[in-house]
Amino acid sequence: MTQPNLSLADRATQVLNTADGVEKTALSRRHAADWQASRAGTHAPIEIGTAKPPLHPARPEHPVLLSPRDVPKRKPGTPAGRIALLHAVAHIELNAVDLHWDIIARFSHVPMPMGFFDDWVKAADEESKHFNLICDCLHRLDSHYGALPAHHGMWRAAEDTADDLMGRLAVVPMVLEARGLDVTPGMIEIFRKAKLPQVTETLDIIYAEEVSHVAYGSKWFHFLCGREDCDPKETFHRLVRRYFHSTLKPPFNEEKRAEAGIPPDFYWPLTEDWPMTGR
Numbered sequence: 001m002t003q004p005n006l007s008l009a010d011r012a013t014q015v016l017n018t019a020d021g022v023e024k025t026a027l028s029r030r031h032a033a034d035w036q037a038s039r040a041g042t043h044a045p046i047e048i049g050t051a052k053p054p055l056h057p058a059r060p061e062h063p064v065l066l067s068p069r070d071v072p073k074r075k076p077g078t079p080a081g082r083i084a085l086l087h088a089v090a091h092i093e094l095n096a097v098d099l100h101w102d103i104i105a106r107f108s109h110v111p112m113p114m115g116f117f118d119d120w121v122k123a124a125d126e127e128s129k130h131f132n133l134i135c136d137c138l139h140r141l142d143s144h145y146g147a148l149p150a151h152h153g154m155w156r157a158a159e160d161t162a163d164d165l166m167g168r169l170a171v172v173p174m175v176l177e178a179r180g181l182d183v184t185p186g187m188i189e190i191f192r193k194a195k196l197p198q199v200t201e202t203l204d205i206i207y208a209e210e211v212s213h214v215a216y217g218s219k220w221f222h223f224l225c226g227r228e229d230c231d232p233k234e235t236f237h238r239l240v241r242r243y244f245h246s247t248l249k250p251p252f253n254e255e256k257r258a259e260a261g262i263p264p265d266f267y268w269p270l271t272e273d274w275p276m277t278g279r
């Protein structure tokens with residue numbers, strides 16, 4: 001049952017407080033549809049509002065969450081390894097649903113153009129679809145989300161940047177989601193070799209749509225740099241060094257990163273061997 005008068009920030013918080021993945025993504029998609037209808041004038045107007053989102057989103061009892069070093073290593077050449085890889089992707093997608101609603105709820109007090117909210121609602125809707133598509137792939141392989149352990153480190157970036165919108169944009173879409181652009185072609189190849197077309201078609205959809213999530217990050221990061229009169233590249237380097245607890249790992253998907261509005265001089269200086277890489 002949707003509540004037409006609920007603000008966008010309250011709707012975002014509802015999604016964050018829903019534990020079950022299927023229920024979370026269904027609610028996420030309903031709220032996204034309502035928001036888009038309200039923006040098109042076919043639904044009562046929804047105000048942005050403000051909310052108190054939880055520091056951690058609600059999570060189902062399964063999967064068991066382990067520290068990254070305790071999650072068993074996977075060999076993608078085996079059926080069990082491919083299931084483990086898809087399970088890890090499902091976990092990333094579910095976290096991404098929460099990350100996109102969290103940026104809306106947590107920073108709803110910051111005055112931003114409506115397009116900012118349109119973008120993150122659309123991204124959250126797409127992540128919800130991605131989670132469900134990957135769950136369908138897991139079912140086809142006789143598994144399901146929750147059947148294996150997953151790693152618990154994924155919310156750290158959100159916690160670290162809970163008070164810093166520019167830091168959030170730098171680390172979540174422009175570092176973590178951009179990393180997805182680097183690794184997805186290799187994953188598609190693994191499932192192509194395994195002759196699993198349902199999986200490759202799903203990963204093709206995810207790959208195409210993730211470019212726009214990274215682009216939203218870059219767009220709003222540059223918007224805020226312009227508003228605060230700071231240099232985007234220097235600010236990006238400062239914020240990533242502050243909030244991201246590692247170096248960036250090549251190889252990079254330079255073409256898709258460029259398409260998403262992230263030039264090489266943003267990420268190469270954050271690699272371990274810089275300036276030895278000679279870029």
Ligand SMILES: [Fe+2]
Pocket residue numbers: 093096126127130206210
């Ligand atoms: Fe996704």
Ligand SMILES: [Fe+2]
Pocket residue numbers: 096123127177210213
């Ligand atoms: Fe995404």
